[in-house]
Amino acid sequence: MIVEAAGRLFFAAGSARVSMDDLARTLGMSKKTIYRHFPDKRSLLAAxxxxxxxxxxxxxVAAAEDxxxxxxxxxxQRFLIAAGGELGRIGAAQLATGRGDAMxxxxxxxxxxxxxxxxLDELFQDGHRRGLLxxxxxxxxxxxxxxLERVLTSQLPRELAWTAADLLRATVDTVLHGAIRSAHPGNDDEQLLPVVPAARRDEEEVGP
Structure with missing residues (x-):
């Protein structure tokens, strides 16, 4: 219960802005009770x-299975979009590169x-073994x-009016186009599809 509440507070306001007093008030318990389980804020953030x-x-795992x-x-493509979405959701890039606790x-x-x-390494190694790279x-x-790390911290989604998923699709297409061989010459099944930003797809679906 403490970890769940701390997670909501840390990721909503940023861990640096949340004190143990804030967490105690949210949980309706004393700091002493929290400290029985976690000796300090760092150990709680690690949890x-x-x-x-x-x-x-x-x-x-679910994305890979699908x-x-x-x-x-x-x-x-699916793996990177899932990874980018999850890392963006928890602010991993900002936590790893921003100022704050080295731990x-x-x-x-x-x-x-x-x-x-x-x-990701295992996925590329598999493609290499299968002769697709x-x-x-x-x-x-x-x-x-x-x-991936650059897209997560970039202002491009706002500047280009693209979603993060669109940027990751474009990244995969740009990085891997020409690196992934078609399993059957003349067959495009193994090639990545062209990227159409979400906003543009909506316009095409609606029509003039």
Whole structure:
């Protein structure tokens, strides 16, 4: 109950702005009771992050299962969009790169590496084993990591009037176009689809 309430407060207002007094008032209990379970705010935030990244991992596992049997490009696309959405939801990029507690930054970085990037590496390695990649999987992993982190902290969604998902689709298409081979020459099934921003898709569906 304490971790759940702390998570709501930390991610709504930012952990630096939430005191243990704020949390005690929200829970209707004394700080002494909270300190029985968590000796300090850092240990509580670490527990919140553990809970959040467990939810991220469940989402990524579900996304991978849903994409099973799909063309490789579609699998990569779905994974990155799911990962970007989850990391954006919990503010992982801001926690990992912003000012604040070094322990928190390290904790976030370790979780992102274990939960997101390890799975991304495995996905590219699988594509390499299947002969679907023209570039080394290690290179694609590094490029895609940088692109994912940059998109999460970028102002481009607002400047371009694109959703974060649109940007991630465009990122995957740009980074991997030409790197993913078609399973059957002349067949475009293994190629990523062109990106159409959400706003433009809406206009096309409505018509003139």
């Amino acid at each position: 919140v992050l553990e809970r959040q990244f467990a939810a991220v991992e469940r989402t990524l 994409a099973e049997g799909q063309p490789f490009g579609e699998r990569v 928190v930054r390290q904790c976030v970085e370790q979780h992102v590496d274990a939960v997101v990037y390890r799975r 023209t570039a080394p999987p290690e290179l694609l992993s590094e490029i895609t990591r940088g692109a």
